[in-house]
Amino acid sequence: MEAAKHFELTKNGKAFILFGSLFIVLGLAIDNYLLVVPGFIFWIVVTSTFISYFQHQNLNLDLKLSVSKTYMRSRGLLAVATEINNSSSKAVRFKITLGISFHFRSIKTPETVYIKLQPNETKKLVWLLLAVRRGSATIGPAEISVGPFQNLFENKRILKEKINIKVLPQRPRVNIPWKTKKELLLKMVHEFAKRVKGRGDEFFALRDYLPGDEVKHIDWYATARHDRLISKEFEDERNLHFLIYLDLGGTMFGPKFEYALSSAVELSSLIRGTNHDLGVIAYSNIVKRFIVPQLGKKELSLMLNLYDLEATGVQSNFINAVKFTKNNQLLHSIAIIFSDLEGDLRKKLQGLHLLQTMGSRVIFVNFSTLDFNILASPGWLLSKSQDMDYSLVIERVFPSLVKDEYKRREKELRKILYSVGGDYIEINGYEDNIILSLYRLMKKYSPTQRLVQEALERWT
Amino acid sequence: MDMRIRDRIFEEEWKKTVISTPGSSILVVAHLLFGIFATAIIIIQSAFSFNVYIFSIWLIFGLIILLTDLFRGRNIKLSSELGFGFFFILGTILSLLLGNVYSMFFPENLGRIDILIFQISTGICVSIRFLITFFYEEFFSQEQEFIAPDSKYAKEQIEQYILNLVKTDFEYSEIEQIGLFEKWWYTLKKMIWPTISVSILITLAALYSLLIYYIIPNDAISELIIVPSLIIAAILYSILLIRLNDVIPKMQEKEKKILESEEWEEDLLEEINEEIVSS
Structure with a gap:
C-alpha cells in the first residue's frame, strides 16, 4: 500500500523565514553584523528543507x-x-x-x-x-x-x-489445578443444582409403575420384592447456571475493579469444556452490559466481550440488575455478586430477596475496601510502608471509626445474606483468589447439613 | 502484605532502558560553550566601548543566559533557543538606545574593521549554537526508550516467542540502523547547495557594494545607496521563500473527509459483530 504524502511548513519553519529576514534587514539597517550572520544561517537551513522537498517530492x-x-x-x-x-x-x-x-x-x-x-x-x-x-x-x-x-x-x-x-485481562499467576476446579464444580453441582425429575442419567427415586412409563425403566428387583410393578425415575441433567453481577459503580475503581474483572474471567475458566453456563450482568445505576449465558465451550467469546469494560462513576443500584434478570427469566441460577461495602449499602443489597424468590443461590463477593484502598492510596505507595507491619498500616490509613463502620456494614450484610440463604466471600488483596475462596466455601457445606436443610424444606 | 504484586513483578522482570546516542554529551557541552563564547565576545566588545550602562546590560544578560543554559542541562529545544535570541535582540536595541560616541556601535577607540570582526565572530558562534540545537533535536533528543527483559522468566518468554516466529512473516531480526556519522553526513550534504546559493548572494552583494564604493568614493552617500538596495534584496528573497510555501500542495483536508466515512463504517461493523457474538 502506497503511503500518503504529507508536506507542511511547520510553525517553527515559518518563524525561521520571518526571523531570518528580520535579522538581515534589521542588521543591515543598523549596521550590526551580529544579527546578519544568524539570519543567513536561518535562510540556509530553511532553503535546504525546500531543496530536499523538491528532491523527494516524487519519492514513493x-x-x-x-x-x-x-x-x-x-x-x-x-x-x-x-x-x-x-x-x-x-x-x-x-x-x-x-x-x-x-x-x-x-x-x-x-x-x-x-x-x-x-x-x-x-x-x-x-x-x-x-x-x-x-x-x-x-x-x-x-x-x-x-x-x-x-x-x-x-x-x-x-x-x-x-x-x-x-x-x-492478564492470565492469573496462580494456576489452579484442573483437579481442584473439577472437585469444586462437583461439589457445587451436588449442593446447588436443583434436583428435578426428568430425563437424565442420574437416578432420582423409585415409584409405582404408571401406564405410559417405559418398560426399560422398570426396576425388576424392586418389582420382585414388592410384588407390584416399580419403575425408576431419573433426574434431569444437572447444569449450573452461573450469573455474575459485576458492579461498575463509583466505589469500584482502580485496582479493585481490575481485580474484580480478572476474577470474572477466572471464573469463566472454571466452566471450560463443561456443560455449565455462565452469563455476566455489568451494572451501575442501570444494566450497562449483558452477556447472555454461554456454555463452557464458548468461554473465549465471553472473555472477548469483557475486555473493554470500565467502571462508571455513579452509585450502583442492584435492584435494577435483578429486575433485568427477572425479565429475562434467568431463574435458578448461582448469582455471584462482585461488589464491595462502600457507598449506599441499601442500594447495593436491595434485590437479594427478589433473587431468592427466583430460586437463585446468592454468593456475595466483597472486594475488601480495606486492602484495595491501601494499595491504591498514595499514602501507602509514597511512604514506602511495605516493610511496616500490616496492622499498623491499617491503623494509619483507616482510622478506627472507619474500621468500625466497615465492620458494622459487614455484619448487616451477613444478616441479610443469612435470611436469604446466601454466602459471603471476602477477597483481601491480590493474594486471594476467587476460585480458591469458593473452594473453601464449598468445603464448609457438609452432607449432614444438606440433609437437615432438605428435611426442613420438606417440612415447610 | 505487599503493594500491587503484579506491578512489582513487572518491575522485577522488565527494565526500562534509554539509549543515549554516543556524542550527545559532547554536543550538550559544545552548545553551552558556544553560548558562552558568543556572550563573552559581545561583553568584551561592550567593555571596549567604555560605556558603563551598556557593559552592565550585556554582563547581566550573559549571566542570565549562562544560568538558564546550566539549569536546562540536556533539555535542549528549539523553542527555548528563542529566549536566547530574544536577549540578543533586546541587548542590541538597548545598546542602540543608550548609544553615544562611546557606545559599542560608534566607539572612538575601536576601528570599523575591529567592530566587524567582533560582530561577525559573535554571529558565527550564535549560528553554530543554533545548528547544534537542530542536530540535537534531530538525532539525539529522540525518546529512544524501550524495555529490556531482566528476569529469567521474561528472557525465556522472549526467546520462545522468537523461536516460534521463525519461518513466519514475522521472523525477528535486529533492525540495522544507520550510523551516527552517516546521519551527520546526510544532513550536512543536504546543506551544501543552499550554502552555495546563499554565499553567491553574499558575494553578489559584496561585489555590488564595492562597485558603488568605486563609483562614488564618498562613504556616506554610497552607503545610503548600498544598504537600502541590500535590504530590498533580502525582502525579495524572503518573499520568494514564503511563495515557495504556497506552492506546496495542501493534502490534509481531503484525507480528513475520507477518514470520517471510514469511522462510520467501522462503527457499523462493530455493532454487527456484537450482535452476532451476543446471539
Missing part, C-alpha cells in the same frame, strides 16, 4: 503493516512487521516511527529507527511489543520522515492504517 514508498494476532492477553507478546519498498531509482535514508497506543511497550528496539534503503530494495522491520495494559489497543499509523530538519518542514510518508487489537 510502499508500506505494509501487519500484526501477528488481533487479540491477546495482557503481558503477552506481539510481533509487528512493516515491509517497506523503495521503488525509486535513488537510495534513501529516512526515519521511521511506529505509532503504538499506550497499551504496548517496545522491547529491545526503540519505536523510532533510522534506516537506509537501496533503489528497488525491500526491507522488513519487525518490532516485538509487550502488552502492559488491557483494553482496546491500536497499532499504527506508521510515519516515515524524509530529509533533514523535520521540525521546520515536515516531509513525510504516512500509512494511516490502524490495526485494532484486543488486549484481554
